Amino acid sequence: MKNVAATPMPDRGLPRAAGSLGSGTLTGRARAALPGDVGPSQQETVRLDVDALTEFFARHGRDLPWRRPEASAWAVLVSEVMLQQTPVARVRPVYTDWVRRWPTPAALVAAPVGDAVRAWGRLGYPRRALRLHEAARAIVQRHDGAVPRDLHALLALPGIGDYTARAVAAFAFGERHPVVDTNVRRVISRAVRGIDEHLPASAADRAELESLLPADPALAVITCAALMEVGALRCTVANPDCAHCPLAGTCAWRAAGYPPGPERRRPAQRWHGTDRQVRGEIMAVLRAAATPLDRTRLRAGTASYAKSPDQWERCLASLVSDGLAVRDRRGRFALP
Numbered sequence: 001m002k003n004v005a006a007t008p009m010p011d012r013g014l015p016r017a018a019g020s021l022g023s024g025t026l027t028g029r030a031r032a033a034l035p036g037d038v039g040p041s042q043q044e045t046v047r048l049d050v051d052a053l054t055e056f057f058a059r060h061g062r063d064l065p066w067r068r069p070e071a072s073a074w075a076v077l078v079s080e081v082m083l084q085q086t087p088v089a090r091v092r093p094v095y096t097d098w099v100r101r102w103p104t105p106a107a108l109v110a111a112p113v114g115d116a117v118r119a120w121g122r123l124g125y126p127r128r129a130l131r132l133h134e135a136a137r138a139i140v141q142r143h144d145g146a147v148p149r150d151l152h153a154l155l156a157l158p159g160i161g162d163y164t165a166r167a168v169a170a171f172a173f174g175e176r177h178p179v180v181d182t183n184v185r186r187v188i189s190r191a192v193r194g195i196d197e198h199l200p201a202s203a204a205d206r207a208e209l210e211s212l213l214p215a216d217p218a219l220a221v222i223t224c225a226a227l228m229e230v231g232a233l234r235c236t237v238a239n240p241d242c243a244h245c246p247l248a249g250t251c252a253w254r255a256a257g258y259p260p261g262p263e264r265r266r267p268a269q270r271w272h273g274t275d276r277q278v279r280g281e282i283m284a285v286l287r288a289a290a291t292p293l294d295r296t297r298l299r300a301g302t303a304s305y306a307k308s309p310d311q312w313e314r315c316l317a318s319l320v321s322d323g324l325a326v327r328d329r330r331g332r333f334a335l336p
C-alpha cells in the first residue's frame with residue numbers, strides 16, 4: 001500500500017528553506033511522450049516542481065500520527081509495515097494501540113508473538129505481525145534496541161524490504177533516499193515520463209527518483225512525502241484531479257492529452273471463498289479464543305467459509321506452517 005509519509009527529523013516540519021532550493025531535474029523521457037517529439041537526441045530537461053510539491057504538502061498534507069514530532073523511528077517503522085497494501089483509515093487505530101502498548105522494539109520483544117498477532121486484528125496479511133516481532137528482536141540484539149539509521153542496517157532486518165528501509169531512513173531520520181511506492185511510481189510515470197503505467201516500483205524507479213530529488217536531504221524528504229500525498233489525494237488511479245494538482249503545470253501526461261497507457265492488469269477482486277478469506281476467518285476465531293480450540297470447535301466457526309473440507313484443512317495447515325497458529329500435544333489450536 002501506499003503510505004503517506006512522516007515528515008523529516010529533527011523537527012518533522014517542512015524545512016525552513018523549503019521553496020528556496022530549486023527543483024530536481026531529469027533529462028526527459030517525458031518529453032518523448034509529447035506530440036511532435038523526434039527522439040531522445042532532442043529531449044529537454046524535465047523538471048519536477050519541488051517548490052509546488054513542498055507548498056502542496058504544507059497546505060494539504062494530512063495530519064497522521066506517524067508524521068507527528070513525537071513519532072519515534074520505531075513508530076515510523078511500525079506504520080510503514082502496517083501501511084503496506086492497507087489503507088490509512090484501517091491502519092490508524094491499530095497503529096495507535098500498537099505503539100501505545102509497545103512503544104519500543106524491546107517492549108514488543110518482551111511480549112509473546114501471539115499478542116502481536118492478536119493485536120494485528122483484521123489488518124490483513126498477518127505475517128507482517130510476525131515479521132515486526134522478528135525485526136524488533138533483531139533491533140534489540142544488533143542495535144541495542146534502537147532502530148538503525150543506516151540503510152544497509154535497515155535492509156538487513158528481517159522482513160524489511162527496499163521500500164520500507166528507505167521510508168524509515170527518510171521519514172524517521174531525514175536521510176536523502178528515493179522512497180518509491182506504487183503511488184509515487186504512478187505520479188512519476190505520468191508527470192515525468194508522460195505514460196499512464198501501473199507497475200510495482202523497481203530499482204530503476206528508485207534510481208530515477210533519486211535523479212529528480214533535490215540535493216538537500218530535508219527537502220528531498222519533503223519531496224518524497226509530497227509525491228506520496230499527490231498520489232493518494234490527487235493523482236489517483238482512476239480519477240486524477242489535475243485541476244488541483246501541484247504538478248499540473250509541468251505534467252507530461254497531461255500536456256500530451258492523457259494518452260492511454262499499456263493495458264493495466266487489474267488485480268483480482270474476488271474474496272469470498274478464497275484461501276485468504278478462510279485463513280482470515282480461522283485467525284479471527286483463534287484471536288477471540290481465550291483457550292486453545294480443538295479441531296471440531298475451530299471448524300464449527302469457520303468451515304462454512306471454505307468451498308471444501310480440503311480447502312479448510314489446507315488453510316489451517318498453512319497457518320501452522322507460517323507460524324501464525326500452533327498445535328498443542330492434544331491437537332488443539334491457538335495463536336503462537
Ligand code: SF4
Nearest residue numbers: 235240242245248251
Ligand atoms: S496533473 Fe493530473 S496526471 Fe499529472 S500528476 Fe497531477 S493529477 Fe497526475
